[in-house]
Amino acid sequence: MLxxxxxxxxxxxxxxxxxxxxxxxxxxxxxxxxxxxTTFGGVVQAVRGVTFDxxxxxxxxxxxxxxxxxxxxxxxxxxxxPQPPGKITNGKVVFKGKDLTSFKKSDLRKIQGLDxxxxxxxxxxxxxxxxxIGEQLTxxxxxxxxxxxxxxxxxxxxMLLLVGISNPSERLNxxxxxxSGGMRQRIVIxxxxxxxxxxxxxxxxxxALDVTIQAQILELFEEIQKKTGVSIILITHDLGVVAKIxxxxxxxxxxxxxxxxxxREIFYEPTHPYTKGLxxxxxxxxxVEEELEPIExxxxxxxxxxxxxxxxxxxxxxxEVCNLVYPVATSLSEKHKVDCWLQDERAKGLFN
Amino acid sequence: MIQYIIKRFFMMVLTxxxxxxxxxxxxxxxxxxxxxxxxxxNPTIQENLEKYYKLDQPLxxxxxxxxxAIVTFDFGPSIKKPNDSVNSLLARGFPISxxxxxxxxxxxxxxxxxxxxxxxxxxxxxxxxxxxTFAVIGISIPNFILATLLIQIFAGELKWLPxxxxxxxxxxxxxxxxxxxxxxxxxxxLTRSSMLEVLTQDYIKMARAKGxxxxxxxxRHALRNAMMPVVTIMxxxxxxxxxxxxxxxxxxxxxxMGKYFVESINNRDYPVIMGSTVFYSAFLVFMLFLVDIxxxxxxxxxxxxxxEGESS
Numbered sequence: 100m101l102x103x104x105x106x107x108x109x110x111x112x113x114x115x116x117x118x119x120x121x122x123x124x125x126x127x128x129x130x131x132x133x134x135x136x137t138t139f140g141g142v143v144q145a146v147r148g149v150t151f152d153x154x155x156x157x158x159x160x161x162x163x164x165x166x167x168x169x170x171x172x173x174x175x176x177x178x179x180x181p182q183p184p185g186k187i188t189n190g191k192v193v194f195k196g197k198d199l200t201s202f203k204k205s206d207l208r209k210i211q212g213l214d215x216x217x218x219x220x221x222x223x224x225x226x227x228x229x230x231x232i233g234e235q236l237t238x239x240x241x242x243x244x245x246x247x248x249x250x251x252x253x254x255x256x257x258m259l260l261l262v263g264i265s266n267p268s269e270r271l272n273x274x275x276x277x278x279s280g281g282m283r284q285r286i287v288i289x290x291x292x293x294x295x296x297x298x299x300x301x302x303x304x305x306x307a308l309d310v311t312i313q314a315q316i317l318e319l320f321e322e323i324q325k326k327t328g329v330s331i332i333l334i335t336h337d338l339g340v341v342a343k344i345x346x347x348x349x350x351x352x353x354x355x356x357x358x359x360x361x362x363r364e365i366f367y368e369p370t371h372p373y374t375k376g377l378x379x380x381x382x383x384x385x386x387v388e389e390e391l392e393p394i395e396x397x398x399x400x401x402x403x404x405x406x407x408x409x410x411x412x413x414x415x416x417x418x419e420v421c422n423l424v425y426p427v428a429t430s431l432s433e434k435h436k437v438d439c440w441l442q443d444e445r446a447k448g449l450f451n
Numbered sequence: 452m453i454q455y456i457i458k459r460f461f462m463m464v465l466t467x468x469x470x471x472x473x474x475x476x477x478x479x480x481x482x483x484x485x486x487x488x489x490x491x492x493n494p495t496i497q498e499n500l501e502k503y504y505k506l507d508q509p510l511x512x513x514x515x516x517x518x519x520a521i522v523t524f525d526f527g528p529s530i531k532k533p534n535d536s537v538n539s540l541l542a543r544g545f546p547i548s549x550x551x552x553x554x555x556x557x558x559x560x561x562x563x564x565x566x567x568x569x570x571x572x573x574x575x576x577x578x579x580x581x582x583x584t585f586a587v588i589g590i591s592i593p594n595f596i597l598a599t600l601l602i603q604i605f606a607g608e609l610k611w612l613p614x615x616x617x618x619x620x621x622x623x624x625x626x627x628x629x630x631x632x633x634x635x636x637x638x639x640x641l642t643r644s645s646m647l648e649v650l651t652q653d654y655i656k657m658a659r660a661k662g663x664x665x666x667x668x669x670x671r672h673a674l675r676n677a678m679m680p681v682v683t684i685m686x687x688x689x690x691x692x693x694x695x696x697x698x699x700x701x702x703x704x705x706x707x708m709g710k711y712f713v714e715s716i717n718n719r720d721y722p723v724i725m726g727s728t729v730f731y732s733a734f735l736v737f738m739l740f741l742v743d744i745x746x747x748x749x750x751x752x753x754x755x756x757x758x759e760g761e762s763s
Contacts, residue, residue, distance in 0.1 A: 177660055179656060179659055179660060207662075208662040208663070208664070209662065210662065211659070211660055211661065211662035212660060212661035212662035212663075213662060216660060216661070217657070217660040219653050219656065219657055219660075220653075221653060224652060224653040224654065225653045225654055225657050226654055226657075227654040227657075227658070227672050227676070228654075228676065228750065228751070228752055229675045229676055229749065229750055229751060230671070230672070230675075238658075238661065238663060238667075238671075239661035239662065239663065242661065242662060242663055242664070242667075243662060274751040274752070276751070276752045287657075290657070290661070291660075
């Protein structure tokens, strides 16, 4: 009951969003972002020119296989790329009209946790084992807002109720090991949301959880988004999660976004051969005789990424041009863009 | 908690008893007696002396007497220093040894942790290399070599510091330095490696994502977790420092307990050997107990007591 009240209180005074029609206010623009890591083996080009934008109250899912640069992209937005060995070599991250890549560390800290916050993959390791939940919840709040301990505690209790943890005032004094995995992830979410950020980056928030808890956490995301209007970037390789809560989907491969569009467009009209392959490799329970179709091969070496489309070597439709020149983006609809030579006028005749 | 302390207390008593028993039998296994030097070569005198100190009694009776002495903590007079009781030797020597030990531990822990943390923060930087080179040297040089070197350089050549004895803070610098360098180097290396590991943890990244100040992240989030291995070896390190004080006290002519302890073994001064062994082992066991308590305070996952509601 208390929880409902809190949710209600939070919803008043803030713009509410009816259904999926959202205000078309851009809060984040990532332009040609490039991130490299210098290692003993050479320079890894982890992110090779990522461009996307995010509107207020929207959920953008970034999907792709391991090592495609999803997490590096999110860390770059958050300003969490360790420098060195990492380096943002090009591009802009424009948040509310300001380019975060040009910020000094101390200025960045004023945004981290306050305007932009992050949820980590593994709730078992994301919480400090030697600090109480209460302290971990309130320290961000107290850093950014200079409020008293009592006020911070009230807010922390409110947040714990919001994420569905009962008995919050007692729970505040407990340590992470006294919580289950699902509850810890709720706490991580509460920590991320306590300063009421405008942008939430969730880096595989459900990967480490079992399926029943996953569903609960995803519902929690939806609920919170409805109440607070936060924009979410969801990093995942779980297409089931994407289908549930994303508005738009960006498919990443070898450090580039190769296809981006609304959820409907990506799921029903996938255009890039990689996106198709990705969707085909999802097990389906409704088709009895169906066999899983893996994408053969492995992603390219990002020490020396190919000049053309990185998917060429694994692509069943690869043409000569694919290996040599990176395809120009083709707009299939207002929101649906794909980087593939197959969409070029000159290739249209070949496969029909 | 109280239950735990009581349990630990009995374990401690048992440990000390075991050490005392071992020492007793080892001591009597050494050939010869306290009266073996030339002045007391007369057999009659020897016999009388042995009677006086009850050394003529069979071993089990002596053992029983000795256990009684432990319980009452009255080890009687020293054989070689008839004017001193064991208790008065302890009362005179131990505070000085304790002072040396405590200062050493403080210096070793504070500078070791600082050095290790700095090295970890500047991983593969100049500070890191310097600190680790220093640490390897510190670990490799035994404290008695270092002590003589320090005396030679700072007291002999430069004449900046006094070479021996224990009077003013100035006198304390060289012995402490000689004794603390080894432990400090070990702590520095340990802190560095565990700090490096902790800094890659998700909760550190999360703390950064909260926009916390770097100083808070290091001190509040990282250091406490990185200290666990350091606390773990503190136990054995205490024993090392304790025995180290014996050597260092001898080199620097510090009138601590170490001098009496070593002398007593050479002289087979049974009461002094027994008294100081029991006292030192009790002290060490108690320090180890403190270390365990600190462990429990540092890491809430380690429970010192069983009760209290568990997880969800």
